[in-house]
Amino acid sequence: MSFISASGVKYSYDENGSDVLKGITLKVNKGEFIALLGHNGCGKSTMAKTFNALITPREGVIYVDGMDTSDDEVTYEIRRNVGLVLQNPDNQLVASVIEEDVAFGPENLGIAPDEIRERVDKALKTVGMYEYRTHAPHKLSGGQKQRVAIAGILAMKPSCIVFDEPTAMLDPNGREEVMRTIKLLKEKGITIVLITHFMEEAVLADRVIVMEEGEILIQGKPGDVFSEVNLLKKHSLDVPQATELAYKLIGAGLRFSKMPLTTDDCITFLKGVLS
Amino acid sequence: MTRDIALGQFVPGKGIVHRTDPRVKILLLIAYITLIFCSFNFVSLGIITAAVVTVIALSGVSFKLYFKSLKVIIFIVIITSLLNMFYGTGEPIWQLGFLKLTMSGIYRAIFVTVRIILLILISSCLTFTTSPTDLTDAIERLMSPLKVFRVKVHEIAMMMTIALRFVPTLLEETDKIMAAQKARGADMESGGLIKKVKAMTPILIPLFVSAFRRAYDLATAMECRCYKGGEGRTRMKSLHIGKTDIIGIVFSALVLTGVVLCDVFILPII
Numbered sequence: 001m002s003f004i005s006a007s008g009v010k011y012s013y014d015e016n017g018s019d020v021l022k023g024i025t026l027k028v029n030k031g032e033f034i035a036l037l038g039h040n041g042c043g044k045s046t047m048a049k050t051f052n053a054l055i056t057p058r059e060g061v062i063y064v065d066g067m068d069t070s071d072d073e074v075t076y077e078i079r080r081n082v083g084l085v086l087q088n089p090d091n092q093l094v095a096s097v098i099e100e101d102v103a104f105g106p107e108n109l110g111i112a113p114d115e116i117r118e119r120v121d122k123a124l125k126t127v128g129m130y131e132y133r134t135h136a137p138h139k140l141s142g143g144q145k146q147r148v149a150i151a152g153i154l155a156m157k158p159s160c161i162v163f164d165e166p167t168a169m170l171d172p173n174g175r176e177e178v179m180r181t182i183k184l185l186k187e188k189g190i191t192i193v194l195i196t197h198f199m200e201e202a203v204l205a206d207r208v209i210v211m212e213e214g215e216i217l218i219q220g221k222p223g224d225v226f227s228e229v230n231l232l233k234k235h236s237l238d239v240p241q242a243t244e245l246a247y248k249l250i251g252a253g254l255r256f257s258k259m260p261l262t263t264d265d266c267i268t269f270l271k272g273v274l275s
Numbered sequence: 276m277t278r279d280i281a282l283g284q285f286v287p288g289k290g291i292v293h294r295t296d297p298r299v300k301i302l303l304l305i306a307y308i309t310l311i312f313c314s315f316n317f318v319s320l321g322i323i324t325a326a327v328v329t330v331i332a333l334s335g336v337s338f339k340l341y342f343k344s345l346k347v348i349i350f351i352v353i354i355t356s357l358l359n360m361f362y363g364t365g366e367p368i369w370q371l372g373f374l375k376l377t378m379s380g381i382y383r384a385i386f387v388t389v390r391i392i393l394l395i396l397i398s399s400c401l402t403f404t405t406s407p408t409d410l411t412d413a414i415e416r417l418m419s420p421l422k423v424f425r426v427k428v429h430e431i432a433m434m435m436t437i438a439l440r441f442v443p444t445l446l447e448e449t450d451k452i453m454a455a456q457k458a459r460g461a462d463m464e465s466g467g468l469i470k471k472v473k474a475m476t477p478i479l480i481p482l483f484v485s486a487f488r489r490a491y492d493l494a495t496a497m498e499c500r501c502y503k504g505g506e507g508r509t510r511m512k513s514l515h516i517g518k519t520d521i522i523g524i525v526f527s528a529l530v531l532t533g534v535v536l537c538d539v540f541i542l543p544i545i
Contacts, residue, residue, distance in 0.1 A: 049495075052499060054495065054498060054499065076501050076503065079498070079499060079500075079501050080501055083499065083500075084495075084496075084499040086492060086495065086496055086499075088489075088492055090444055090489070091488075091489045091492035091493050091496065092492070092493070092496040093440065094436065094437060094440060094493070094496075094497060094500075095408060095436060095440060096406075096407055096408055096436070096439050096440045097406065097408050099511075100408055100511065100512075103510075103511040104497075104500055104502070105500040105501060106509075106511070107508050107509055107510055107511060108500060108501040108502050108503065108508055109501055110507045110508060110509050111509060112509065113509060113510060113511055113512070113513050116509065116510075116511040117511055120511065134287075136443070137440070138443040138444055138447065149496075152500060153499070153500070156500065156501065
């Protein structure tokens with residue numbers, strides 16, 4: 001059974017305004033890594049907020065692990081189960097000491113002090129920030145802060161984490177750190193939904209969903225989605241740089257058996273062509 | 276420039292004062308402040324001075340920092356002691372026009388000076404040895420009986436925690452906005468007071484806008500982490516009274532008895 005299943009989800013921010021989500025139907029399987037792409041304002045962040053009951057659809061239903069998100073009784077169980085990491089790491093940290101910030105989630109859940117301690121240490125070790133546990137957040141780099149934010153979610157032991165452009169405000173090093181952490185979590189069996197503008201991050205996913213104007217434009221394996229270069233270009237969406245290069249080379253008469261997604265893929269292909 | 280503002284400067288350490296329960300420290304601070312203002316003769320003033328000096332020596336924080344905190348109030352000390360010197364009653368020992376220097380005035384000045392200095396020293400000692408989170412935590416717990424009167428104790432403590440958390444973030448942001456406005460040709464140094472205050476507008480407006488945006492984000496993040504108020508919340512760190520706290524309490528009780536006894540049996544000087 002799928003972990004998150006949305007069917008016909010419609011949502012608008014104000015009563016008479018146009019819908020931001022125009023009847024979205026999608027499924028996220030347990031342990032899957034999904035990348036959600038699209039322009040600013042295409043509704044992907046709104047979609048993310050429906051996954052943990054921050055907003056409930058105007059029409060349609062969303063089930064998370066069999067629980068209806070519009071059921072008030074299970075709101076906090078859903079929020080514990082589906083964590084959300086936001087874009088700006090600064091605005092997500094509550095306390096002035098790292099370990100106390102990570103403890104914030106479990107404290108809200110009313111967990112016993114000893115177990116909170118255990119969870120906090122484990123979460124900080126997972127994201128590699130254990131040595132910084134007594135530091136103040138403002139002395140850390142962006143990537144480190146974002147990893148602390150992830151630890152704060154991890155300490156609630158969720159089965160799914162939704163990342164809303166977690167690397168948008170980070171430098172390349174920070175982005176690398178955060179992506180490594182996300183990959184690690186995926187290996188640990190946590191379901192990942194990654195909203196991003198970076199195609200290089202999207203190719204790591206099991207499945208890519210592209211949204212446009214509140215609807216799903218195309219979805220499938222990264223290789224399949226990014227092969228539709230024409231469709232994506234028409235909606236002025238990016239493809240990974242390697243794919244872009246291959247696409248242009250095809251235009252120049254070169255033949256590729258399969259669209260390359262990463263730089264390494266591309267290098268292998270070009271080597272084959274050149275030799 | 277804004278980085279120089281030291282708010283609730285905390286100096287990490289492992290000394291006996293650091294290890295004392297923050298609740299005990301707050302209550303003892305209140306007791307000491309009361310004692311400082313209830314010592315009416317040199318003996319009791321001496322006792323309380325000795326006690327304060329002992330505490331700050333035990334705190335393990337360098338005396339330099341204490342001097343730094345005293346530097347801020349040096350003018351207040353000088354002015355109040357000068358005023359007090361000439362406001363005494365009784366036989367003048369020196370007179371210049373309407374200025375009358377009396378023995379009681381001199382005593383008064385000494386008392387005021389010592390009191391203010393002690394007050395600053397002992398309160399600095401609390402902020403130097405207690406982390407801001409511990410402080411808000413202690414305040415929340417000390418105030419919890421007020422819940423009976425429907426005081427939103429948890430909410431107040433949460434606001435203090437968040438405010439302390441965002442002080443450095445907003446300071447950093449102020450620096451950035453100032454730099455950005457200067458780069459656009461904003462003049463912030465020249466002109467009189469009114470002009471300078473007016474020059475703050477282009478800094479304050481973006482700062483407020485961004486603060487609201489941050490607040491919105493933070494609220495979302497807190498909801499994502501299942502925050503639903505103080506109800507049913509547990510804490511990772513539980514405070515409990517230990518040996519160090521007992522030592523502190525006993526020490527302070529001795530000081531208290533000493534000061535009270537001296538006040539009762541020795542004639543007050545002021």
